[in-house]
Amino acid sequence: MTEFLIYSKQTFIENAFVEATLHIKDGKIQNVNNGYQKLSNLPFFDYGNLVVIPGIIDAHVHINEPGREDWEGFYTATKAAAMGGVTTLIEMPLNASPVTTTVEAFKLKQNAATNKLHVNCGFYGGTIPSNTNDIEGLIKEGVFGIKGFLTHSGIDEFPNITQKDLEAIAPILKKYDVPLLLHCELSDEDVPEVENPKSYIEYLHSRPQHWETNAIELAIAIQKKFDIKVHIVHLSASKGIELINKAKKETDKLTVETCPQYLFFNAEAIPDASPIFKCAPPIREKANNDKLWSFLQSDGFNFLASDHSPAPPARKQLESGDFFKAWGGISGLQFTLPVLYTECKKRGVKLEKLIPLLTENPAKFLGLENQKGLLKKGFDADITVLDKNEKFKLTETIIEHKHKATPYLNENLNGLVKHVFVNGIQVVNNSKMHKEQQGKLLFNTLNNPF
Template sequence: MTDLVVRSDQVYTPDGPRPAAVRVHHGRITAVLDRSSTVDAARDVDLGDLALLPGLVDTHVHVNEPGRTEWEGFATATAAAAAGGVTTILDMPLNSLPPTVTAAALEVKRAAAGGQCVVDVGFWGGAIPGNLHDLAGLHEAGVFGFKCFLSPSGVDEFPPLDWPGLDAVLAALSTMDALLIVHAEDAAELDAAPAAGASYPDFLASRPESAEARAIDGLLTRAARHRARAHVLHLSSAASLTRIAEARAAGARVTAETCPHYLTLAAERIPDGATEFKCCPPIRGEDNRDRLWRGLADGVVDCVVSDHSPSTPELKRGGFGEAWGGVSSLQLGLPAVWTEARRRGHPLAAVVRWMASATADLAGLSRKGRIAPGHDADLVAFAPDEEFTVDAGTLRHRHPITPYAGARLRGVVHRTWLRGREIDGEPTGVLLSRERNV
């Protein structure tokens, strides 16, 4: 007997939405059938006109546990993910203590996560000055790739690479065919910029587009030289889209992501003192946002991820110069992006591609991000036309801080399944390692 069948008028398969019945056995999708197919199943769920999406894969999440669990932790972060239709997250290597820059530190992180996660969780390693000899061990231990900064990260224990250091890391990772994911803001450009003041325009001036452009250009040049795989994190500036497209056309093995806040928010609408909007690189202007959407639609930007980077309320106080730079949005990424995508004429299938299949591909998760036979039965029942007003106090992440508070969004997650089991708060998530055949 099949374990589960889920039926819907709108099943979002890799070929697009259609009425279908998804058959699940032992946590995997075994078939996508005609909607009315007769199946002998232990559970048969009919969603009616609710859309059935693959579980989203968010490859950019700062969980911060252990060491800074008061900022966020695995229990709260994964609960927020599940409520937002995200069934797999990859945890960033910094803000936790110790940072994930050695194989031993990875084991500390995995031990902290064990028994807490309601969705599946994987881990990035870190590349910092002095840990070049640790990269092979981390790779062998199953991290999905390596993160570095080209400017200060905000925490002293995760310093940035200089250009020679980046060259050395790319050379080392190219021998493993490992992915380097890069916070691309140039330190010298940031040092030359004016200091952040109290107003948002002052903060924006302190993180100029030139800092992203110079860092991305340097990264692309070096990645091409070493034939290394490189990924531009949280692209905020549309000025670098042409350079990324040119590098890719010339054969560079480069990808790029952006985030919901860069696609849905705009500098012109951020009030002074509203530090819940502060992130690095910053949210830029409306024209830039329009160009980012074009880059996403054209395929220059590959995927959309949250960059969920929470902190305590105390750290978000003060001016834009002092407050912690991070947006809390893990639970709201899908409705935020869908609201704006719909307004711009993009179909829900495109959002699914940007936030599920493309992110799964980035991480090499061959069984995630698609409703197709052989894939994990990570499924989301989603009402694309239902609207709600964001009440920060009801969100599942640890602290009720978000720039979306009070926003009217479209798209509501009704139910979420992980490997065919409906998520109910029990910690049944698996700690993932990189697939060795990828």
């Protein structure tokens, strides 16, 4: 079925819910018709009061294949994505092995993804101290940005970069107008000594806000000096907001994201000996996270992303409860939409505010704004259908990630993804996988002058 119609009384068009019928043909939105519009002989999906939105674009995902498929892998990750209404994701250069810091490694990753993609997938390249000469090649091959860590990444194959390293690659990034994505923590010794490694508060204090703000100052300085696009991933420190606001008044090339875990959980409610909640930077106190919500409501965040970073239960130290030995990463790719919508409802934030942060805005960041992120004529038919009134308990039986361990387990959430279309093909039907392997590899070709 390559041509059909989708109708809903709540279709998200131009930042509002309207009654409309989408005409889909050959993987594209052929037309957007006002109201209820049947066309002779065409299959007609009548979704009534269900919410029809553009497919979610998750611009920050760790899939870990090749080399660490026991952590996740393309097949399970993209199945989880599809079930969560994510139709496009961009995969990080770690924690695959080899890490994506050379063209050769990038091609290995593409091969690893072949015949495993249930949603569309693009990639970032990585910057480490030894690969300055590889950056241009990665850009020419079509990565969507270059990612670096300002502190230890957690794996030795992906060491952190310094200001000197950033200054070496900045002219290349400027030439191709490709964003630099930075994990903004600058570690120092100005932290308390650890007495109880099972204490969440001790883990929180081991990665203080000033680690983030010092790194953000460096990121802003690099952006200003070289006039390049710089993106701050997973902001958790509210003390960084003032720095970011000030810089954004001077440039539109500084962008920032945060993640569901920083908006949904609070440090005060995290039990000791529960490293399933460990991520870096850490989930902070409620007062801090309330400020992140205020920043979101004032349009401070450019977009939201999952930072899905799973690991086997042993690596998460679920038995020992040791926060300092555990892998730092949250498994949540499948549940970004209901998690955020649930918290939005609690805070009186409208769904209309949330949707662009998951669709239109990441599309703009990735240079895909002319083909994805909107329900608009000529755009890719990547579409998510949500029952915003249906509540569900997140149990292991519905988790499609390779590992069931997630801090969201047993949470009661609002908003169930019912149907998902990827490239005009229905991949999820009534919250069950319907058709597999309909995703495509995506490459950034817009900024290549050759």
